[in-house]
Amino acid sequence: MHSRRLAKRSILGSRVCAPSVAGDGALLPGVVQAVKQENNDASTGLRRNVYTVLMQDGSLIEYSEDEIVVCPTPMTTKGPLKSSLKQTSCNGLTLPMETQKGETNTLASEPVEDPRGPDCKRTSRALDPEKDNTRSVSLLEQKRKVVSSSIDVPQARKSEEEVDMDKVTAAMVLTSLSTSPLVRSPPVKVSEGSNGSWKDGGCTSSSHSSSGYWSWSAPSDQSNPSTPSPPLSADSFKPFRAPNGPGQADDVIDEPDGSSLLFDEPIPRKRKNSMKVMFKCLWKNCGKVLSSAAGIQKHIRTVHLGRNCDSECSDGEEDFYYTEIKLNTDSVAEGLNGPTPPAPPPAPAPAPSHPPASEPGRPNGGVKSENKLTTPLSRSAPSALYLVHTDHAYQATVPVTIPSSTSFTPSRSASFSVSWQSPPVTFTGSTASPIRSFGEQRPPVSAVLSSPPRVTGSLRKSRGEGKKCRKVYGMENRDMWCTACRWKKACQRFVD
DNA sequence: CGTGCCGGGCT
DNA sequence: AGCCCGGCACG
Incomplete structure (x- = not known):
C-alpha cells in the first residue's frame, strides 16, 4: 500500500531542467518520465535515483538526480490542454504562474525539512527517499508550494492518519474530477513536444479553479x-x-x-x-x-x-x-x-x-x-x-444543458465549478x-445557489406517480414493502 | 375514493 | 431510532 502511494505521488511528471546532451552546459527543460533507483554504491549501499527525463525535443534521457534541477518556471503557461481539467494538484507539478510567484501561503513557510508537510509527504518520500540533496529539496519545496497554493490545506491538524485519509480523499476528488488517465501514468506520447503538451503536469488547475x-x-x-x-x-x-x-x-x-x-x-x-x-x-x-x-x-x-x-x-x-x-x-x-x-x-x-x-x-x-x-x-x-x-430520491434532478462550444477537445481552458452537495457541475x-x-451539470446559476432543489416546507411533495410498494406487492405482501412504505412514508424503492 | 406520504405519537 | 397511523392532498 505504501509502495503504491509512493509511486502515486512520485516525481513523475515534474518539470526539471537538465543539461543538454550537446554538453554545452545549457539546461534544457524536460519532464520526468520515470525514476529508478540504482544501487551504484555497493559499499555504502547508497542508492541514487536516476530520472528518465523527457526532453523538450522529445528525447528521453536519463539523468542522475544530481544532474537535474527544478525548472524554475513553467515552460508553458498556456495551452494546458486537457490538463486544465485536471485538478490533480497532487500530481500536478505544472503550476500556473500565479501560484509560483511566491505567494506566501501557509505551507511555504513551513520548514522544508519537515517531511510531514500535509500534502507533500508522499511526494517528498518518493522524491527523496534517503538522501539530502539540496536540489531535491528545492524541487520538493516547489512542489509543496504548488500543492498548497492550490488547495487550502490546514496546517496543523489531527493525527497523521487522518491527515492521510484526508489527502487520500482530496486526491480522490481531484483524480475523479480530472477524469484523466494521464494523471495515472506517465505519458508516453510526446509528439506535441515542446509546447503546451506537458499534460502530464496536468495541474494548471488553480488558474481555472478560480x-x-x-x-x-x-x-x-x-x-x-x-x-x-x-x-x-x-x-x-x-x-x-x-x-x-x-x-x-x-x-x-x-x-x-x-x-x-x-x-x-x-x-x-x-x-x-x-x-x-x-x-x-x-x-x-x-x-x-x-x-x-x-x-x-x-x-x-x-x-x-x-x-x-x-x-x-x-x-x-x-x-x-x-x-x-x-x-x-x-x-x-x-x-x-x-x-x-x-x-x-x-x-x-x-x-x-x-x-x-x-x-x-x-x-x-x-x-x-x-x-x-x-x-x-x-x-x-x-x-x-x-x-x-x-x-x-429527493434529489430532484433536473436535466440541464451545458454551455458548450463545439470544440472537441474537452477541457481546454475550461473553468468549472463543482459542488459536491448537489449535482451541479458547471462548465464554462x-x-x-x-x-x-x-x-x-447545471447552469451556473443553480450551481451558485447551491441549495438543492427541494420542496419547501409548505409545499407538499407532489405524490409520486410510479408504482409503489403497495401497488406492486399489494396489501397482502406488506412485508415485502420497503420500510418507508410500511411506515407510510415516502416510498424509497420505487422513487419516481 | 384510492393512494402517497407528512406530521406526529408511541415504544 | 424504529415503528405506526391519522389525516391531508393529489389524481
Whole structure:
C-alpha cells in the first residue's frame, strides 16, 4: 500500500531542467518520465535515483538526480490542454504562474525539512527517499508550494492518519474530477513536444479553479444541513474513474467506509449495498455500457475517436465520453423477479442526469468481456440510470444543458465549478461536445445557489406517480414493502 | 375514493 | 431510532 502511494505521488511528471546532451552546459527543460533507483554504491549501499527525463525535443534521457534541477518556471503557461481539467494538484507539478510567484501561503513557510508537510509527504518520500540533496529539496519545496497554493490545506491538524485519509480523499476528488488517465501514468506520447503538451503536469488547475467552487466540505463537513442530497462520500469521488493505476490502493482504503457514506440520505436503506459499476458511453446515440473502464475507454477510443492505438497513446480524451453508472443489483434482481418489475422510465434521451454513480472507481481489471454485462441489465442503459436515480430520491434532478462550444477537445481552458452537495457541475468554456459527460451539470446559476432543489416546507411533495410498494406487492405482501412504505412514508424503492 | 406520504405519537 | 397511523392532498 505504501509502495503504491509512493509511486502515486512520485516525481513523475515534474518539470526539471537538465543539461543538454550537446554538453554545452545549457539546461534544457524536460519532464520526468520515470525514476529508478540504482544501487551504484555497493559499499555504502547508497542508492541514487536516476530520472528518465523527457526532453523538450522529445528525447528521453536519463539523468542522475544530481544532474537535474527544478525548472524554475513553467515552460508553458498556456495551452494546458486537457490538463486544465485536471485538478490533480497532487500530481500536478505544472503550476500556473500565479501560484509560483511566491505567494506566501501557509505551507511555504513551513520548514522544508519537515517531511510531514500535509500534502507533500508522499511526494517528498518518493522524491527523496534517503538522501539530502539540496536540489531535491528545492524541487520538493516547489512542489509543496504548488500543492498548497492550490488547495487550502490546514496546517496543523489531527493525527497523521487522518491527515492521510484526508489527502487520500482530496486526491480522490481531484483524480475523479480530472477524469484523466494521464494523471495515472506517465505519458508516453510526446509528439506535441515542446509546447503546451506537458499534460502530464496536468495541474494548471488553480488558474481555472478560480471560478471553481469546490466544496471541500466533503463528508466531514456537510455544511448544508438542509441538503437532502447525498453527502459527498469518498465513493462519490471515484465514480469518474481511476480504473487502472495508482488509484488502486486508495480505492481499497476507502472502500469500507465509503459504502456507508454512499447512501447517507434521509431515507433509511436496509438493503445491502450491492452495487455493480458499469461504464456508459455518453457518445450521442451510443450509450454502450461496458463493465470495465478499460473497455469503455477502448470502445470510445476506437469507435468514436477513431484511434487505433492502444491505451498507451490515449490522451485521455475518452474519459470525457463515458460515465460510470452504478447498478443496484439488488433492486435489479428484485425488479426482475418481483411481481411487477419497476418498468424503467421512458428514458428521456441520454439523461445521465446524475453524476456518475458513486462506487469505487475500482480498476475493473483489464478489458473484460464487453458483452458480459450487456445482458439484461446493461442492455438497457436507461434502467441502469433509473436505478441510479432511485438512490437519490429527493434529489430532484433536473436535466440541464451545458454551455458548450463545439470544440472537441474537452477541457481546454475550461473553468468549472463543482459542488459536491448537489449535482451541479458547471462548465464554462469548451467542453466535450458529445453530451454532458460529467454527470450532472447545471447552469451556473443553480450551481451558485447551491441549495438543492427541494420542496419547501409548505409545499407538499407532489405524490409520486410510479408504482409503489403497495401497488406492486399489494396489501397482502406488506412485508415485502420497503420500510418507508410500511411506515407510510415516502416510498424509497420505487422513487419516481 | 384510492393512494402517497407528512406530521406526529408511541415504544 | 424504529415503528405506526391519522389525516391531508393529489389524481
